Amino acid sequence: MKKLIFNIALLLITAVSFGADVVELKLSKSDIIVIKVMFKNGSICDPSDKAGLTDMTASMIAEGGTKTMTSTQIQDYIYPWAASYFASVDKQVSIFTFEVHKDNLDKFYPVMIDLLKNPRFAEDDFNRIKSNQLNYVDEVIRSSSDEEYSKKYLEDLLFRGTNMQHLVEGTVAGVQSITLDDVKKHYSNFFGSSNMTIGIAGNYSADFLKKITTDLNGMPAAKSAIPEAGKGRQPKDFEVEIVAKDNALGSAIFAGFPMDLTRSNDDFAALMVANSWLGEHRKSYSRLYQKIREQRSMNYGDYTYIEWYNNGGGNMLPRPGFPRSSNYFSIWLRPVQTAKGLKGQYPELKDIEIGHAHFAIRMALREMDQMITKGMNKEDFELTRTFLRSYMKLYAQTPEQQLGYLLDSKFYGRKDWLKEADGLLANLTLEQVNAAMTKYWQTKNMFIAIITDKTEAVPLARSLRDNLDSPMSYSNVLKGVLTPEILNEDKLVQNYVMKVSNINIIDSNTTFK
Amino acid sequence: MMLSFVMVSSIMMAGNNEPAPKKILPYPIQQGQLPNGLKVVTVPYDSPGLAAFYIVMRVGSRDEIDNGRTGFAHFFEHMMFRGTEKYPKEAYSDALKSTGASANANTSLDRTVYHMTGNAGMLDKMFELESDRFMNLKYSVQDFKTEAGAVKGEYTKNSASPYEQLDEKMNEIAFEKHTYKHTTMGFFKDVVDMPNQYDFSLEFFNKFYRPEYATILVVGDVTQEKVMALATKYFGAWQHGNYVNTIPVEPTQTETKYTHVKMANFPPVVSLNYKSPAYDPTKIDMHALDLLNTVLFSEKSDLYKKLVIEEQKVRGINGGATNSRDPYLSQIYASLVDAKDMQYVKDEIVKAIEKMKTTAVDQTTLDQAKMRMRYSFAMGMDSPTSIAEALAGYIWVTGDPESINKAYEMYDKVTPKDLMDVAKKYYVSTGLTIATISDAENCPVK
Numbered sequence: 001m002k003k004l005i006f007n008i009a010l011l012l013i014t015a016v017s018f019g020a021d022v023v024e025l026k027l028s029k030s031d032i033i034v035i036k037v038m039f040k041n042g043s044i045c046d047p048s049d050k051a052g053l054t055d056m057t058a059s060m061i062a063e064g065g066t067k068t069m070t071s072t073q074i075q076d077y078i079y080p081w082a083a084s085y086f087a088s089v090d091k092q093v094s095i096f097t098f099e100v101h102k103d104n105l106d107k108f109y110p111v112m113i114d115l116l117k118n119p120r121f122a123e124d125d126f127n128r129i130k131s132n133q134l135n136y137v138d139e140v141i142r143s144s145s146d147e148e149y150s151k152k153y154l155e156d157l158l159f160r161g162t163n164m165q166h167l168v169e170g171t172v173a174g175v176q177s178i179t180l181d182d183v184k185k186h187y188s189n190f191f192g193s194s195n196m197t198i199g200i201a202g203n204y205s206a207d208f209l210k211k212i213t214t215d216l217n218g219m220p221a222a223k224s225a226i227p228e229a230g231k232g233r234q235p236k237d238f239e240v241e242i243v244a245k246d247n248a249l250g251s252a253i254f255a256g257f258p259m260d261l262t263r264s265n266d267d268f269a270a271l272m273v274a275n276s277w278l279g280e281h282r283k284s285y286s287r288l289y290q291k292i293r294e295q296r297s298m299n300y301g302d303y304t305y306i307e308w309y310n311n312g313g314g315n316m317l318p319r320p321g322f323p324r325s326s327n328y329f330s331i332w333l334r335p336v337q338t339a340k341g342l343k344g345q346y347p348e349l350k351d352i353e354i355g356h357a358h359f360a361i362r363m364a365l366r367e368m369d370q371m372i373t374k375g376m377n378k379e380d381f382e383l384t385r386t387f388l389r390s391y392m393k394l395y396a397q398t399p400e401q402q403l404g405y406l407l408d409s410k411f412y413g414r415k416d417w418l419k420e421a422d423g424l425l426a427n428l429t430l431e432q433v434n435a436a437m438t439k440y441w442q443t444k445n446m447f448i449a450i451i452t453d454k455t456e457a458v459p460l461a462r463s464l465r466d467n468l469d470s471p472m473s474y475s476n477v478l479k480g481v482l483t484p485e486i487l488n489e490d491k492l493v494q495n496y497v498m499k500v501s502n503i504n505i506i507d508s509n510t511t512f513k
Numbered sequence: 514m515m516l517s518f519v520m521v522s523s524i525m526m527a528g529n530n531e532p533a534p535k536k537i538l539p540y541p542i543q544q545g546q547l548p549n550g551l552k553v554v555t556v557p558y559d560s561p562g563l564a565a566f567y568i569v570m571r572v573g574s575r576d577e578i579d580n581g582r583t584g585f586a587h588f589f590e591h592m593m594f595r596g597t598e599k600y601p602k603e604a605y606s607d608a609l610k611s612t613g614a615s616a617n618a619n620t621s622l623d624r625t626v627y628h629m630t631g632n633a634g635m636l637d638k639m640f641e642l643e644s645d646r647f648m649n650l651k652y653s654v655q656d657f658k659t660e661a662g663a664v665k666g667e668y669t670k671n672s673a674s675p676y677e678q679l680d681e682k683m684n685e686i687a688f689e690k691h692t693y694k695h696t697t698m699g700f701f702k703d704v705v706d707m708p709n710q711y712d713f714s715l716e717f718f719n720k721f722y723r724p725e726y727a728t729i730l731v732v733g734d735v736t737q738e739k740v741m742a743l744a745t746k747y748f749g750a751w752q753h754g755n756y757v758n759t760i761p762v763e764p765t766q767t768e769t770k771y772t773h774v775k776m777a778n779f780p781p782v783v784s785l786n787y788k789s790p791a792y793d794p795t796k797i798d799m800h801a802l803d804l805l806n807t808v809l810f811s812e813k814s815d816l817y818k819k820l821v822i823e824e825q826k827v828r829g830i831n832g833g834a835t836n837s838r839d840p841y842l843s844q845i846y847a848s849l850v851d852a853k854d855m856q857y858v859k860d861e862i863v864k865a866i867e868k869m870k871t872t873a874v875d876q877t878t879l880d881q882a883k884m885r886m887r888y889s890f891a892m893g894m895d896s897p898t899s900i901a902e903a904l905a906g907y908i909w910v911t912g913d914p915e916s917i918n919k920a921y922e923m924y925d926k927v928t929p930k931d932l933m934d935v936a937k938k939y940y941v942s943t944g945l946t947i948a949t950i951s952d953a954e955n956c957p958v959k
Contacts, residue, residue, distance in 0.1 A: 029559060030895075031891070032892055032895060071822070072818055072822055075812045075813055076813055079811070079812070079813045079881060079885055080881040080884040080885050080888070081884075081885070081888050082885045082886075082888035082889035082892055083888075084892075099892060101888055101891065101892055104888075124822075124825075127825065128821070128822070128825050131825065131828075131850060132828050135780055135828065135850075138778075139778050139779055139780060140779070140780065142778070143673075143675065143776070143778060143779045144673065144674050144675070144676075145670070145673050145674060146670070146673040147670055147673075149673075248673065249668075249669045249672045249673070250666070250669040250670065250672075250673075252670070252673075282617075283610075284594060284606055284609075285606050285607070285609070285610040290606075293662075293663050293666070294602075294659065294660075294663075295659065296659065296662070297658070297659040297660070297661065297662025297663060297665075297666075298662060298666065299662075299663070299666035299669070299670075300663055300666035300667040300669075300670055301663075301666075313670075316615060316617060317615055334666060334670050335666065335669045335670045335673075336666070336669075337665075337666075337669065341669070345705045383607060383610055383611060384610075386611060386613065387610045387611065387613050388613075389613065390612070390613020390614070390631060390632050390635075391613045391614075391615065391631075393562075393563070393613075393632070394563075394614075394615045394630055394631065397560075397563070397630070397895075397896035397897070397898060398895040398896045398899070399895060400895075475708070477658060477708045477709060478658050478659065478662065478708060481653075481654055481655040481658050481659075482655065482659075483655070509778075
């Protein structure tokens with residue numbers, strides 16, 4: 001009887017294993033072949049005491065060689081062709097990307113297949129990769145970019161207690177506890193043909209397509225079920241955590257709340273228009289940018305997001321490869337000045353107690369609040385829609401980006417999101433945009449993560465907790481040229497009511513542990 | 514997206530010692546010039562409906578010769594988005610938005626680049642907007658002073674990175690007189706003082722924002738005829754200027770210099786910065802130096818295998834020289850596991866360099882490095898933006914986009930002896946600045 005059950009299971013697995021989705025992008029003029037293999041797993045599959053395991057497993061596959069070749073031998077072998085491959089892990093997927101000139105595809109192919117099907121999983125590679133990953137979560141994330149730190153910390157706050165909380169790279173304790181055996185088990189539990197999508201772009205042959213799908217479908221199915229992604233917590237009023245560190249020149253801010261909307265839902269296109277008007281990524285056209293940066297000179301930029309935007313500090317256009325079913329809205333205020341910094345720069349500000357963080361947050365909330373209440377006007381709606389329909393065509397300029405967006409589409413149950421979004425935008429009405437804002441946005445309940453200097457943390461926490469007035473502290477040189485409209489508006493912003501129900505100061509040295 | 518047959522055959526022939534074809538870029542570089550001196554470069558490329566429109570200004574932080582005004586070229590780049598009489602700030606924003614393009618700008622040592630990638634059908638509008646601000650920029654004192662705060666914000670967000678801090682300190686001691694002494698962001702005290710420099714900003718625009726400093730570059734679904742017609746229509750009236758900057762000449766360095774950033778809880782860094790030559794497409798030096806760095810520091814190198822893979826004392830190592838108008842630096846960075854190995858890692862890097870001075874690298878290793886360089890280039894040329902970026906890099910350093918093809922001809926000519934020669938010439942202790950990050954008080958490396 002036991003044997004019979006085993007055989008049935010095997011048959012089922014086999015049946016599933018032949019069903020891996022394939023996404024094709026035939027480019028007859030391209031000499032480059034791009035292959036992406038996406039596994040639906042991601043850091044949500046990490047065991048609770050081994051946060052970082054999926055990322056480490058993917059790194060071991062991509063950087064650890066195969067059963068027949070060490071990573072060094074592979075590097076030597078592919079070096080002259082400049083072939084490349086890398087793994088990218090997010091909360092709900094791991095994607096392996098391979099790029100090679102078609103001259104070298106036949107030579108590269110066996111290595112590629114072997115990396116995925118027969119990873120080496122050697123002790124020395126494991127030690128090196130684990131050391132680097134531990135270093136990232138223990139030191140690098142906290143001391144390289146305060147804005148990236150604030151963004152990651154917001155997720156820690158928003159998803160606390162769920163499988164979405166931890167960094168993709170894990171926690172210090174999680175990474176420390178991972179053994180090579182854990183990696184091997186995790187590989188067979190979560191990297192299989194049953195949760196795999198194969199993507200291919202370029203001028204490949206039908207025979208090649210058949211070969212790669214057959215070979216990859218030969219991987220065993222993943223042994224474990226993929227868990228559901230945890231939903232974000234609902235904040236009650238404003239819940240703030242201020243992470244205090246030494247020698248921070250500014251206050252880096254990310255705020256947000258969970259949002260039950262993704263690219264799967266047609267409403268997403270409506271909210272794209274609203275979001276673009278309020279806070280399009282790194283665009284001077286958006287409202288927050290104009291109010292906070294252009295008019296008031298407070299920082300380098302201010303944006304809003306209706307889904308994860310990877311490496312916003314480096315990317316001007318959104319990268320594919322981070323599809324998620326558990327979503328949230330967020331506001332990114334790039335570092336604003338602290339009191340310590342301002343006092344050092346301008347003698348006339350020697351008596352201020354806090355820098356610009358409280359005012360900047362109020363300004364952003366008030367703008368968003370007004371936007372939801374008043375709605376967009378017809379002219380802004382039309383201009384923003386026109387912009388987006390053209391701008392989105394730039395998201396996928398290279399074959400690698402095009403293929404990436406097609407894989408994302410698959411995740412969201414779409415065929416070609418960029419095309420479908422264009423159709424949705426074409427048919428969108430202003431009323432739908434305004435209705436989407438009312439349905440999905442609000443400004444009274446949010447988590448706020450702030451990374452700042454130790455000297456700023458206590459007074460800023462007091463100001464936020466007690467809803468104190470936070471007048472802008474301009475230098476004389478700037479104040480002298482600002483218009484009465486701006487200064488009058490400041491008076492409305494400085495006491496904009498924010499009900500803070502919970503606020504804590506966290507020592508930077510204790511985060512992500 | 515498309516690589517020509519010429520490109521592919523060049524790669525195949527490289528291994529057979531047959532003469533390599535002359536052009537690495539498989540697309541024609543069509544050059545023109547307006548009577549006012551403005552250079553106009555068109556590269557037709559198969560990207561239906563899409564074009565990248567670049568304006569490369571040969572002005573950067575190198576041109577900041579005045580005390581107290583470091584960071585100004587970059588600040589001025591910000592001001593270029595503040596409107597004109599025809600398109601005041603908000604009208605400019607709306608007009609730019611209506612093009613649906615991805616538009617931005619960036620500044621570095623030798624240049625400021627303004628770029629828009631978008632709908633090729635909107636090219637007329639893009640030309641109109643760009644010509645208006647390049648010829649008729651007009652901003653208020655208020656706009657000037659508020660924009661200065663955004664630059665300070667940029668400095669503030671960058672400063673969180675210890676690498677940025679190291680870069681600032683390293684440049685400051687590596688150079689005595691030349692303007693490469695300060696980073697493109699400028700010294701913080703100068704950034705804070707920027708709101709007070711309104712008059713200087715007008716002077717700056719008048720000196721440098723002239724056709725003789727500019728090259729227009731359009732790549733994508735376009736023809737040269739159309740691009741030249743648009744350039745003539747919109748930039749024909751741009752007045753030639755007469756300003757020529759005199760950049761201080763850097764005296765020859767005579768001894769190793771040291772600098773350090775104290776930072777606990779951050780992976781220790783050892784950086785070796787050797788003075789390198791100005792880029793000259795007709796000289797072998799920089800091309801040999803690039804190949805030398807590839808041989809020395811790539812993942813295939815003996816040093817990488819030893820320090821990163823086998824001994825696991827180093828998390829990552831890389832080395833590269835910057836193509837610059839005046840002599841700058843060839844920089845090697847190693848990120849370490851443990852600060853106690855900093856001296857050892859520095860010594861190992863120097864040992865590998867010294868070996869290159871006395872032992873010729875074998876021909877196969879050099880050929881493979883060249884082949885990798887060509888494939889790497891070919892694989893990167895997959896969008897109008899990436900082609901424009903590659904060409905812009907040669908335009909700002911030499912003024913001539915054909916330098917890109919000449920450069921790869923030079924790479925083909927590099928011999929093992931050339932690698933030895935440049936190692937001996939540039940990788941010397943008297944041209945070295947050592948920069949480190951660790952929790953020690955001072956630079957722990959000798």
